[in-house]
Amino acid sequence: ADLSTSIAGVALPNLFFNASGVWCQHESELKELLDSESGSLITKSATFEHREGNPSPRYVPLPTGSINSMGLPNEGFEYYLNYAKNYDYTNKKPLFVSLSGLSLQDNVKMVEQFAAADLPCVLEINFSCPNVPGKPQLGYDMEAMENALKVLAPIVKKPFGIKLPPYFDIAHFDAVAAIVNKIDNLAFVTCVNSVGNGLAIDFETETAVIKPKDGFGGLGGAMILNTALANVNAFHRRLTGGKQVIGVGGVTSGKEAFLHVLAGASAVQIGTQLKEEGPSFFARVKKELEEIMQAKGYKSLDDFRGKVKTL
Ligand code: FMN
Incomplete structure (x- = not known):
């Protein structure tokens, strides 16, 4: 079976890569992704400062x-800019770079420097991150999101993508898709970031399991699969002009990856399961998806992408 795909006009030998934030903060981790069977790799969401x-x-x-409240630990955007400058683009794996400015100004400064460097890497700007204190994250503030895209898109110039939080209301799918469809060089949306602000409590000790934010943190892994599939499919149905969806959320085996593609994903990222299993996960998930495709008689991802049936 052929697992190859392309995102924003860039070819990936297979559809799988890490979700930003997992196995990608340091060069040593990115090296392990390069050495794995992933089809690509993306760097940890960078803020302007370390x-x-x-x-x-x-x-x-x-x-x-999983539950996490990492607080965006990262090396600062210059580290990732340098990594992108030194990256061997003759390698079969294209490089994605995640940016997560704490303000629009920070995003502008980072994007300007990437544009000036004119590199073949693809930017995924994280819209599911803190914005103005006291206001919802960018992805949940339609006005701020549209403004940010109108400012950033002309600076990026090239095709780029945004990482979105999950939405839970049809009116929100409609509103966000309408904004995305207005931006010509916005080539893809990555759905979904962690399901925000869950709380995990240990039954025995009666204590929250993570320390930050009184135990509140983003949820990932198997428990968010259905929310992720809904978001992938909602945007797949609404986006126009060849805009693509990258699916992320709840992939633990080839089966969930298959469902993401059926919902409309053009590539699939893995967070929690990669963190738990390590980069050898990519060989397993590739093999499992190939076996599923073979059993179902599908030769390429195009044969079933977005073809989920409804009743
Ligand atoms: N998403 C980002 O866009 N930027 C990040 O820096 C980031 N850091 C993360 C760190 C950890 C430890 C985890 C578990 C997730 C992080 N995420 C980040 C969210 C993941 O990229 C992904 O969207 C989410 O975990 C859902 O995928 P999963 O179900 O495969 O875990």
Whole structure:
């Protein structure tokens, strides 16, 4: 079976890569992704300055996924800009770079420097991140989101993508898709970021399992699969002009990856399961998806992408 795909006009030998934030903060981790069977790789969401992030424990695996409140620990955007400058683009794996400015001004400054460097990497700007204190994250503030896109898109110039939080209301799918469809060089949306502000409590000790934010944190892994599939499919149905969806959320095996593509995903990222299993996960998930495609008689992703049936 052929697992190849392309995102924003860039070819990937297979559809799988890491979700930003997992296995990608340091060069040593990115090297392990390069050495794995992933089809691509994306760097940790960068802020303008280096950040230590929140106090630990800040990530805890749960029986059906994970909870985290990392607080965006990262090396600062120059580290990732340098990584992108030194990246070997003759490598078969294209490079994605995630940016997560804490303000529009920070995003503008970072995007300007990437544009000036004129690199073949693809930007995924994280719209599911803190914006103005006291206001919802960018992805939940339609006006701020549209304004940010109108400012950033002409600076990026090239095709780029945004990482979106999950939505839970049809009116929100409609509103966000309408904004995305207005921006010509916005080539893809990545759905979904963590399901925000869950709370995991240990039954025995009666204590929250992570330390930051009184235990509140983003949920990932198996428990968010159906929310992720709904978001992938909602945007797949609404986006126009060849805009694509990258699916992320709840992939633990080839089966969930298959469902993401059926819902409309053009590529699939993995967070929690990669963190738990390590980069050898990519060989497993590839093999499992190939076996599923073979059993169902599908030769390429195009054969079933977006073809979920409804009753
Ligand atoms: N998403 C981002 O866009 N930027 C990040 O820096 C980021 N950091 C994360 C760190 C951890 C430890 C985890 C578990 C997730 C992080 N995420 C981040 C969200 C993931 O990229 C992904 O959207 C989410 O975990 C859902 O995928 P999953 O179900 O495969 O875990």
